[in-house]
Amino acid sequence: MNKKVWINLVMAILVAGLFLTVACAKKTIVTEATTIENQGNQTQTDAQTVAQAEADRIAQQNLEDQMAQEKALKDSKIQAAKKRFENQDIHFAYDSSQLSSMAKTLLQEKAAWLKANYSRAAIIEGHCDDRGTTEYNLALGERRASAAKAYLINLGVSAARLSTISYGEEQPLDSSKTEQAFRKNRRAHFAID
Amino acid sequence: MVSFVMNKGYCTHNMFTYIKYFLIILGSISLYFTPLHAKDYDYINISNPFIKKTPVAVTQFKAFNGHSVEVQDGRDAKNILIKALDFTGYLRTMNPAAFLSNPAQSGIQLGQINFQDWTAVGAELLITGGIVETQGNVKLKLRLFDTFNTKLLVGKVYTGPRSQIKKMIHLFCSEISYKLTGKWGIFNSEIAFISTVQGKKEVFTCDFDGSNIKQITFHKSICLSPSWSFDRKWLAYVSYARGNPKIFIKNIKEKRGAIVNHKGMNISPDWMPGKLKLAGALSFSGDQEIYLLTIKGEIIKRVTKSWGIDVSPSFSPDGKKIVFTTKRSGTPQVYLKDIEGGRVQRLTFKGDNNTSPAWSPDGKKIAYVGIEKNAINIFVMDIDTKMPVQLTMNAGDNEDPSWSPDGSMLTFTSNRKGVSRLFVMNVSGSDQRQLLRLKGRQSQPDWSMSKKR
Missing domain, CATH: 2.120.10.30 (TolB, C-terminal domain)
Known part of the structure; x- marks a missing residue:
């Protein structure tokens, strides 16, 4: 908001400056109208005017570019924050639904995003690695999603904006049987509703 | 006399259930019936984890009319039977190359079987089969014998269209299972x-x-x-x-x-x-x-x-x-x-x-x-x-x-x-x-x- 006011102010000054410059040029024309050199002077002044206009145009262009850039930057920051909200999964230890300090840090960031974007609702998906059986993992996945939800509520996010679903071991990110894959799959994922 | 009455009751019950569950199969008749006593199902204890598979000889089916479709259906029926019995964890069908006689020729009924031919090759159980096929309808005559005690354990006749042969064989397998283990088994599951x-x-x-x-x-x-x-x-x-x-x-x-x-x-x-x-x-x-x-x-x-x-x-x-x-x-x-x-x-x-x-x-x-x-x-x-x-x-x-x-x-x-x-x-x-x-x-x-x- 402040930025916009500032930009408008700069614009106003620039436009005013433009008028002033033109006015000055006109004055010069009046005083030196009789001299022969005036002709040349006149041409020079015209050139000056054109150059000035061009400079102003470029300045205007630059300003617009800058504004567009700033808007794009801001948009991309918003996009990045949204992407980060959706793409940053929180991870869990084997057979656990307890939030690690890392998970809590990420959840604080997500809570901030949810507060900044108060019109959005989120779905928290609980996932597991494929050790343990289908039904047990459905339950474990639900507890992981619920743990994340409870933490967000404690940080002031309205419960009405948060829903949970467990996919157990049904949707692994990595199907290989390595510790690394297991770690990746034990997660709560956040989707914007 | 008692045996006769019970036999009749048993048949009716079978007929009822077959009609109820397998409408296509027109009926089955018990060829023989032993009054049930607990000992009857102690042939095989399937709860025993160290169970030794009982060798069973399944013989070629006798084709009563002898036409090619009947012979082929008899062969198919026998193969379905062998496959089903081998699926269990307690029966093992024997290689027919070792068999000393062929009931399909010498007769598939109790009086026509020479049990020594079967005990000699190590068969503890023997199954004979016969098929009568006319105009797409088949009659399967199936018997299970205890070779050492020279006794008929199960005898059944199944009648129905030839498309139901597999079902008939599996019904007979259920009877075998009930006779040997006291449970109706898996064939109908x-x-x-x-x-x-x-x-x-x-x-x-x-x-x-x-x-x-x-x-x-x-x-x-x-x-x-x-x-x-x-x-x-x-x-x-x-x-x-x-x-x-x-x-x-x-x-x-x-x-x-x-x-x-x-x-x-x-x-x-x-x-x-x-x-x-x-x-x-x-x-x-x-x-x-x-x-x-x-x-x-x-x-x-x-x-x-x-x-x-x-x-x-x-x-x-x-x-x-x-x-x-x-x-x-x-x-x-x-x-x-x-x-x-x-x-x-x-x-x-x-x-x-x-x-x-x-x-x-x-x-x-x-x-x-x-x-x-x-x-x-x-x-x-x-x-x-x-x-x-x-x-x-x-x-x-x-x-x-x-x-x-x-x-x-x-x-x-x-x-x-x-x-x-x-x-x-x-x-x-x-x-x-x-x-x-x-x-x-x-x-x-x-x-x-x-x-x-």
């Missing part, structure tokens, strides 16, 4: 399971031997945990078709059913034996607990009352107790609970991850999944001694054990060949083999009850 179809999971069914595969659901979503009702008219399963996982209760034949739809998750259905009630794990209270439900999905009562995960109920054969997976001791373990009394007992103590219990049909054993050092395997324990016996090892991950209706076998999921497939094994862990071949990945088999006759 089905297996429900999950298979992927283009990345989605659907419910399927097949016959006991993996044949006759049918797709049951078309939700194009995730379906899980199918369970048969005791009368095999209903399947309960979990589906994500409508958002959060819900239990769908579906009548197989008719288009009706119910959905268990509480807030949170509605998962792991298991039908009560002998009643149209089921148990399931619901999380609407904020904690996963096991509930007893009506066929319409209404809650009859809450069964578990403990903070933490409680899932995967499996009923005792009398329907009065459940075994289930719970995390109340800190790690997932198998517990037993009385539904009425509320008494709770921990069954598994070895390892820190024991889940998916399945109660054996004789009520004495629990099959379950144990994880040790990332290896997922199937174990069976005796409820009294609580001593676990490992049935699978060094062959991929093995999960989802389900008992055959006679308790002689288990079906399960294994990825030993790379992709998740259905397998069967004998209760001792022997003869582990793939049940069926189907595109996609299969899991979570549930073996139905046998139709009682």
Whole structure:
């Protein structure tokens, strides 16, 4: 908001400056109208005017570019924050639904995003690695999603904006049987509703 | 005289059930009948894990008219019979190259059999068959003999269209099973399971031997945990078709059913034996607990009352107790609970991850999944001694054990060949083999009850 006011102010000054410059040029024309050199002077002044206009145009262009850039930057920051909200999964230890300090840090960031974007609702998906059986993992996945939800509520996010679903071991990110894959799959994922 | 009256009664009963369940088969007649006494079914104790397979000689079927279709159908019928008997964990059909006589020529009835020919080659049981085929209708005459006691154990005649030969043979196998083990066996049972179809999971069914595969659901979503009702008219399963996982209760034949739809998750259905009630794990209270439900999905009562995960109920054969997976001791373990009394007992103590219990049909054993050092395997324990016996090892991950209706076998999921497939094994862990071949990945088999006759 402040930025916009500032930009408008700069614009106003620039436009005013433009008028002033033109006015000055006109004055010069009046005083030196009789001299022969005036002709040349006149041409020079015209050139000056054109150059000035061009400079102003470029300045205007630059300003617009800058504004567009700033808007794009801001948009991309918003996009990045949204992407980060959706793409940053929180991870869990084997057979656990307890939030690690890392998970809590990420959840604080997500809570901030949810507060900044108060019109959005989120779905928290609980996932597991494929050790343990289908039904047990459905339950474990639900507890992981619920743990994340409870933490967000404690940080002031309205419960009405948060829903949970467990996919157990049904949707692994990595199907290989390595510790690394297991770690990746034990997660709560956040989707914007 | 007594024998005659009983014989008549037995026939009527058979006729009634065949007409009820297999309308196409016109009827069956007992060729012979021994009054039942307990000793009769002590031929084979299928609960014995160290069971030695009994050698049985299946002879060429006698073609009474001798035309080529009849001969071919007789050959097919014999092969279906051999395949079915070899599927069991307690019979072994013999190589006919060793046979000393051919009843198809010398006669298939009691007085025409020279039992010494059979005991000499080590056959403890002998099966003879005859086929009469006229205009697409067949009559199968099938007999099971005890060679050492020179006695007819089962004699049956089945009549019907030739398309029903397989069904007739399996009916005869059920009779054999009943005679030898006291149980109707597996030949009349089905297996429900999950298979992927283009990345989605659907419910399927097949016959006991993996044949006759049918797709049951078309939700194009995730379906899980199918369970048969005791009368095999209903399947309960979990589906994500409508958002959060819900239990769908579906009548197989008719288009009706119910959905268990509480807030949170509605998962792991298991039908009560002998009643149209089921148990399931619901999380609407904020904690996963096991509930007893009506066929319409209404809650009859809450069964578990403990903070933490409680899932995967499996009923005792009398329907009065459940075994289930719970995390109340800190790690997932198998517990037993009385539904009425509320008494709770921990069954598994070895390892820190024991889940998916399945109660054996004789009520004495629990099959379950144990994880040790990332290896997922199937174990069976005796409820009294609580001593676990490992049935699978060094062959991929093995999960989802389900008992055959006679308790002689288990079906399960294994990825030993790379992709998740259905397998069967004998209760001792022997003869582990793939049940069926189907595109996609299969899991979570549930073996139905046998139709009682």
